[in-house]
Amino acid sequence: MKRFVLACLLASSCQGVVQAAxxxxxxxxxxxxxxxxxxxxxAARALSYQGIFVCQSGQQSKSVQITHFFNGQxxxxxxxxxxxxxxxxxxxxxxxxxxxxxxxxxxVEKRRGQNMFPAILPTNLDAIKENYTLRPAEPERxxxxxxxxxxxxxxxxxxxxxRFWIDNEYGLLLKSVMFNSRNEAMESIGxxxxxxxxxVDLDWFKPKIDSNKSYVIEEDAAITIAENATNIEWSIKxxxxxxxxxxxxxxxxxxxxxxVTHLIFSDGLATVSLFIEPxxxxxxxxxxxxxxxxxxxxxxxxxxxxxxxxxxxxxxTVAQIAHAVSFKKP
Amino acid sequence: MNEQLSALIxxxxxxxxxxxxxxxxxxxxxxxxxxxxxxxxxxxMRGTPAFSADFQQNLMQKxxxxxxxxxxxxxxxxxxxxxxxxxxxPPSWSIAASMAAVMIVGWVAVQQxxxxxxxxxxxxxxxxxxxxxxxxxxxxxxxxxxxxxxxMAHQASAPSLSSYYIQTVNYAE
Numbered sequence: 001m002k003r004f005v006l007a008c009l010l011a012s013s014c015q016g017v018v019q020a021a022x023x024x025x026x027x028x029x030x031x032x033x034x035x036x037x038x039x040x041x042x043a044a045r046a047l048s049y050q051g052i053f054v055c056q057s058g059q060q061s062k063s064v065q066i067t068h069f070f071n072g073q074x075x076x077x078x079x080x081x082x083x084x085x086x087x088x089x090x091x092x093x094x095x096x097x098x099x100x101x102x103x104x105x106x107x108v109e110k111r112r113g114q115n116m117f118p119a120i121l122p123t124n125l126d127a128i129k130e131n132y133t134l135r136p137a138e139p140e141r142x143x144x145x146x147x148x149x150x151x152x153x154x155x156x157x158x159x160x161x162x163r164f165w166i167d168n169e170y171g172l173l174l175k176s177v178m179f180n181s182r183n184e185a186m187e188s189i190g191x192x193x194x195x196x197x198x199x200v201d202l203d204w205f206k207p208k209i210d211s212n213k214s215y216v217i218e219e220d221a222a223i224t225i226a227e228n229a230t231n232i233e234w235s236i237k238x239x240x241x242x243x244x245x246x247x248x249x250x251x252x253x254x255x256x257x258x259x260v261t262h263l264i265f266s267d268g269l270a271t272v273s274l275f276i277e278p279x280x281x282x283x284x285x286x287x288x289x290x291x292x293x294x295x296x297x298x299x300x301x302x303x304x305x306x307x308x309x310x311x312x313x314x315x316x317t318v319a320q321i322a323h324a325v326s327f328k329k330p
Numbered sequence: 331m332n333e334q335l336s337a338l339i340x341x342x343x344x345x346x347x348x349x350x351x352x353x354x355x356x357x358x359x360x361x362x363x364x365x366x367x368x369x370x371x372x373x374x375m376r377g378t379p380a381f382s383a384d385f386q387q388n389l390m391q392k393x394x395x396x397x398x399x400x401x402x403x404x405x406x407x408x409x410x411x412x413x414x415x416x417x418x419x420p421p422s423w424s425i426a427a428s429m430a431a432v433m434i435v436g437w438v439a440v441q442q443x444x445x446x447x448x449x450x451x452x453x454x455x456x457x458x459x460x461x462x463x464x465x466x467x468x469x470x471x472x473x474x475x476x477x478x479x480x481x482m483a484h485q486a487s488a489p490s491l492s493s494y495y496i497q498t499v500n501y502a503e
Binding site: 057079120251297 | 476478479480481482483484486487488489490491492494495496497
């Protein structure tokens with residue numbers, strides 16, 4: 001129901017835009033394309049559809065069949081990876097379960113879902129508006145459908161740019177490509193076929209169970225830290241422009257004797273993880289900086305702590321986020 | 331002989347005691363292939379794709395960025411391939427790739443000793459932190475340069491769009 005209310009709100013603010021257009025055509029055009037993006041964010045969650053999309057990252061490419069159903073109260077989605085290992089991803093609202101076969105077992109992973117294609121945009125675009133500009137490009141055809149093309153460009157060099165293809169009729173995001181500063185495509189994900197769902201049953205919303213395999217549940221061992229919890233050893237200062245802390249937790253990291261503090265920062269689209277952990281005081285200071293595929297990595301050991309930042313952002317951004325941690329001298 | 335090669339790869343035999351193995355591997359094609367296969371299997375199990383053209387250059391860059399490890403024990407934490415995997419060598423491995431692996435690994439083995447000596451001298455003269463951070467290119471073959479445990483933790487709580495469908499890391503068993 002909330003979605004419908006939101007859709008109504010959107011419709012009424014669209015009328016507002018029409019009135020404003022007589023006063024300021026440029027601002028209205030800007031508002032219009034941002035509305036299209038807002039509509040795409042809502043449509044991905046509030047429509048029921050089925051299709052096949054192709055996801056490409058680095059040299060890897062996978063076809064995925066998606067079935068998404070919204071009944072007015074909740075969202076149900078099933079994603080089946082069609083190439084290679086037959087992974088299945090199920091989501092119900094924000095809860096997400098991944099079934100991935102591994103040797104003779106099937107690993108069941110639980111996660112909090114937030115940005116699964118085509119619902120990659122947040123419904124609140126304020127943070128994105130602060131950090132990116134949006135401009136229209138020539139219309140193109142994707143998955144047999146006409147689309148409006150929008151280019152989202154960063155206002156600085158701390159994030160990547162995106163190109164979105166939005167269905168003229170459904171308002172749904174059909175394709176998204178992320179580009180680096182050299183305008184090279186880094187990650188691409190887009191429908192090759194799509195149809196709206198007409199049936200309303202949920203018979204498809206169950207994993208394909210293989211009785212010959214054992215199922216192992218892998219719980220994410222993270223404990224959320226309260227927002228107002230104060231830390232006496234370190235503080236975060238001078239974050240790169242536009243990045244805000246959206247989550248903080250303590251988690252057990254494989255191979256580490258003590259739980260590690262894990263903070264998550266986002267600019268509305270890109271996210272960076274920051275890990276802070278105490279280490280032996282006599283460890284030599286060292287910096288490791290690298291980039292693999294789309295992921296930048298920066299680790300810095302000093303003052304008895306190791307600070308590590310990981311994210312699908314330019315290398316300068318992870319370095320700045322790692323340096324935003326300052327330690328209080330005892 | 332194959333078992334000895336495998337043990338060498340798993341750091342069960344000291345490099346200094348293995349000169350005859352490396353010499354034998356250079357002259358015997360079967361041993362050379364096996365050497366390449368063992369490395370490929372190990373890499374596959376750790377989720378590292380086959381070596382790319384600029385692997386060697388990147389490896390040397392990475393070695394330069396690493397602090398010198400003076401403790402001999404710290405080097406022996408490699409993932410051990412199960413014996414069953416070692417004995418079953420798929421015939422489809424690319425000969426070119428395995429030969430490349432033999433050449434690179436052999437070259438690294440030859441270079442390692444002087445490098446460690448040089449590294450110790452450098453470490454004595456200047457703190458590692460003052461070394462400039464070099465800009466590295468986007469290369470998949472350096473996948474292990476991002477520790478898997480951080481990548482997994484990042485993707486568990488802040489997944490990228492493709493990470494739901496494309497696994498970039500091998501899970502710990």
